[in-house]
Amino acid sequence: MIQATVMGLGLAAPGLDDWAQALPCLRGEQPWPGGALSVPSPTLLPANERRRTTPLIRLAMGVAEQACAQAGIAPAELACVFASAEGDTLIVERLCEALSLPEKPISPTQFHNSVHNAPAGYWAIAAQARQPSTSISAGPASFAAGLLEALSYLQAEQAPVLLIAYDTALPLSLAPHGDVQQSFGCAMVLAPQDEGLAQLACLGLASGKPSTLAQPEWEVLRRANPAAEALPLLAALARGESAQLALRYLDEAVLQVQVG
Amino acid sequence: MPVQALRLSHYTVSNALGHGLAASWQALREGRSGLRPLDYAPVLSGRPxxxxxxRVEGLEAVCLPPALADYDCRNNRLALLGLQQDGFEQAVAVLRERLGAAxxxxxxxxxxxGIxxxxxxFARRDAQGCLPAGYRYRQTQGPFSLxxxxxxxxxxxxxxQLISTACSSSLKVxxxxxxxxxxxxCDAAVVGGVDSLCQSTLYGFNxxxxxxxxxxxxxxxxxxGINIGEGAGFAILQRSGEAGQGPRLLGYGESSDAWHMSTPHPEGDGAVAAMQQALARAGLEASAIDYINLHGTSTPSNDRAEDRAVLRVFGNNTPCSSxxxxxxxxxxxxxxxxxxxxALALEHGYMPQTLNTRSIEPGLDAGVLLHPREQSLQTVMSNSFGFGGSNASLILGRAG
Incomplete structure (x- = not known):
């Protein structure tokens, strides 16, 4: 069993710009407003760098900034785990459109933005973060796999770690051929110390069904974005409750976690 | 934290040198390159x-099992071809039998x-701009596909986990x-990496x-500059007591440059951090490393930065090659x-040269080998650095 303390949280969902806005909705005190995701504008990035980024990069950085601010830990001190199921599908669309033209007009910026670790690269530069950083995918299990990576890093190094999970809705051309229908991002700073927002323990992989959310609209969002598989955990954290949860993994497996 | 005692009990590679370990080893011994003038069909018909x-021979003829046909793409064909070499998939089956699949x-x-x-x-879009009906994003191009x-x-x-940190991906595994x-x-792991030719990287690096x-x-x-290649490689990582022979994983290091998206830090700061972390984890002094397989991409800025980094950590005496x-x-x-x-260098006591290189740029002073050297080796390092400033370094120790 791996234990950690949740130090800070970040969130961006359709109609909800940050964790503070999400709190009453996740507690069931207010309905989820829905609508479109307003892509964050990360403050760490200088304007000239921000122009070179994509919505996916800004989404990842925006929720990461929120989590660091709440944790009160300098971003430069945090190792990072970036988890995204499908990567930057808007860049894929633009790149493949360009390659379908005779002149193959790919720009250098487009090309370096096409790597799965582009958000991690921009974050490291903006935050001057030189700690280890990884960028992963585990398809529908991306959030749970990211959490396992973050917790195993924390356990091995006894150092704080920033987990960011994010995916943007597929662009028009790819939407009929893939699964991500809504944009969603969340981030959490996890640390080995005792004082923080809540305790989190990882109980391991097991067979079972993922935990669901009481509000049907949250359930729809959970199923529309692999990063939103974090919602059962985020809702428990928002309510400040102790709970044992099952987060979606692959096939019939779930990742069991305990919060409180 | 130092690493626990783990070994690479099995490993295999397939690349331009051929399918399986023996093909790579023979070519390394004979100084025979697998590079060829570009003959990748999708580019031949496009902008010159x-x-x-x-290029890996024979991928066009590889068939995925019918149950997994949705995953058919060049990258997964290369993965399958790679898994079928050197008894690798059989070794995984034995391990699965012993430990359990979970x-x-x-x-x-x-x-x-599978981009x-x-x-x-995209090249086959219909009049309305729609992609062909049989196209599957998640199973082929999605990062998790492999x-x-x-x-x-x-x-x-x-x-x-699928790790995608550009050129450091399959060291970080x-x-x-x-x-x-x-x-x-888990009690053991299958690690590896596969990347395949595509227009994105050819025209992108261009x-x-x-x-x-x-x-x-x-x-x-x-x-x-670089030549783009494709390849597949896999290894089984197990605890020492259970793994029999095979090189030991002694240490690894990971760092971020925080410098530039596509150019390394000019003094190699991030690379230095990754190599020093690997040494610290292994509990070794720099002088204990007998050979370094460099990242050595052959771009002017990459090699210069890595040269600086190797000099800062090792001085100019440690034999190394790309x-x-x-x-x-x-x-x-x-x-x-x-x-x-x-690992082959360790096993055979053979350090390959830096093939094709004739005269080293004045001012680059790392101990780069222009000729192969035979010598018993105890510990070796491998470096991989990628876009986004992602650095990784690994140390292996001799079996026994």
Whole structure:
């Protein structure tokens, strides 16, 4: 069993710009407003760098900034785990459109933005973060796999770690051929110390069904974005409750976690 | 934290040198490059590109099992071809029998996954601009495609991760696997990486003016860029007591440059951090490393930065070489490919030269080998550095 303390949280969902806005909705005190995701504008990035980024990069950085601010830990001190199921599908669309033209007009910026670790690269530069950083995918299990990576890093190094999970809705051309229908991002700073927002323990992989959310609209969002598989955990954290949860993994497996 | 005692009990590579370990080993011994003038069909019909590539023969004929046909793409064909060499999939089956499928982790790296499918689908859009009906994003181009295919093919159901940090991807798989085993999340792991030719990387690196029109020449005064290669490599990582023979994983290091998206820190700061962390984890002084397989891509700025970094950590006495002149730069498969080359160096006491390189650029002073050297080796290092400033370094120790 791996234990950690949740130090800070970040969130961006359709109609909800940050964790503070999400709190009453996740507690069931207010309905989820829905609508479109307003892509964050990360403050760490200088304007000239921000122009070179994509919505996916800004989404990842925006929720990461929120989590660091709440944790009160300098971003430069945090190792990072970036988890995204499908990567930057808007860049894929633009790149493949360009390659379908005779002149193959790919720009250098487009090309370096096409790597799965582009958000991690921009974050490291903006935050001057030189700690280890990884960028992963585990398809529908991306959030749970990211959490396992973050917790195993924390356990091995006894150092704080920033987990960011994010995916943007597929662009028009790819939407009929893939699964991500809504944009969603969340981030959490996890640390080995005792004082923080809540305790989190990882109980391991097991067979079972993922935990669901009481509000049907949250359930729809959970199923529309692999990063939103974090919602059962985020809702428990928002309510400040102790709970044992099952987060979606692959096939019939779930990742069991305990919060409180 | 030092690493626990883990070994690479089995490993295999397939690349431009051929299918399986023996083909790579023979070519390394004979100084025979796998590079050839670009003959990758999708580019031949497009805008002309002058370069050499490291292409794997025979991928066009590889058939995925019918149950996994949705995953068909060049990258997963290369993965399947790779898994079928050197008795690797049989070794995984034996391990699965012993430990149980749920106790074996799977950690694979790729950079571009099956993007060739999407490139092809965009070229075949209909009059309304719609992609062909049979095109499948998640199973082919999605980053998880490779790991999803391999876990089903190998029948594994433990923790799974697809790492995609550009050219460091399949070196970082060792670090993630070690952490998961140490945390008790699995008892052994299959690690590896696969990357395959596509237009995105050929024209993309070309847009950055990093593609060489000639066979690449790492560290050479006349070097002018990379040759893109493709490759697959896999290893089984197990606890020492259970693994029998095989090189030991002694340490790894990971760092971020925080400098530039596509250019390394000019003094190699991030590379220094990764190498020093690997040494610290292994509990070794720099002088204990007998050979370094460099990242050595053959671009002017990459080799200069790595030279600075190696000099800062090791001085100019540690023999090192880049093997990109054999395979080309296999990007997301470079880490596993060159770790296996480093394991072959350990096993045979043979350090390959930096192929194609004639005269080293004045001012680059690392101990780069222009001729092979035979010598018993105890510890070797492999380096991989990628876009986004992602650095990784690994140390292997001799079996026994």
């Amino acid at each position: 590109l002058q370069t050499w590539i490291g 106790r074996i982790g799977l950690f694979l790296g790729t950079s571009t996954s 060739e499918e999407t490139e092809s689908a 790991a999803d295919f391999c876990r089903q093919y190998l029948g594994l159901c433990g923790p799974v 060792f670090a993630a696997a070690e952490r998961h085993i140490a945390a008790g999340l 847009s950055l003016e990093l593609i060489s029109a000639e066979p690449c020449r790492p560290w050479d005064a006349q070097r002018n 093997t990109k002149g054999w395979t080309g730069h296999t990007l997301g498969a470079a880490g596993i490919t060159e770790t296996v080359f480093a």
